Amino acid sequence: QQQVKQSPQSLIVQKGGISIINCAYENTAFDYFPWYQQFPGKGPALLIAIRPDVSEKKEGRFTISFNKSAKQFSLHIMDSQPGDSATYFCAASMDAGGTSYGKLTFGQGTILTVHP
């Protein structure tokens, strides 16, 4: 019930195209859903995050769509650029009211390649 399932494992997109990465979760207690971007040899960096009280959040070319009833959320990268080539992780956590202490549960990651 703690799992977050991410797809696809890898994605190839042409420059200017839209990249879409999907995640699904089971635990309805999750209430914080961040996306991280990781370049080779570096730590993940927070890209954008959403809470379940909104269905969409946009920051520049990056948009999170959230479907609470389906327990799914996705990352859309508009006008994808070669510099966006990286590994993307979705994650989920719950408030620390219980014993979770805000632990992040990560998806398996998606390797995005944007061709020039």
Added chain:
Amino acid sequence: DGGITQSPKYLFRKEGQNVTLSCEQNLNHDAMYWYRQDPGQGLRLIYYSQIVNDFQKGDIAEGYSVSREKKESFPLTVTSAQKNPTAFYLCASSISTQGMAQHFGDGTRLSIL
């Protein structure tokens, strides 16, 4: 600049040896975390700490130990009991453990000699 510093960047372990990975943050964050990353897998939580002198086991704590004597520091020891230690280790911190954004260091890559 505020951030998280992990050292060393690369580390090699001999059979039967304990090694310690350093993690220091100057963000004044209360919570700190250690994750292990293997190829093709997401990050898995090893240990986390909410406050000084307190820490909790994560999902894969066996073969690892930590200490939290100072707010800024959260070192991870990979003991000889960890039979498959080769991985990329990431330290993170957050303002609190209440679902806030976690900030990551640039990792330590541990290999077996």
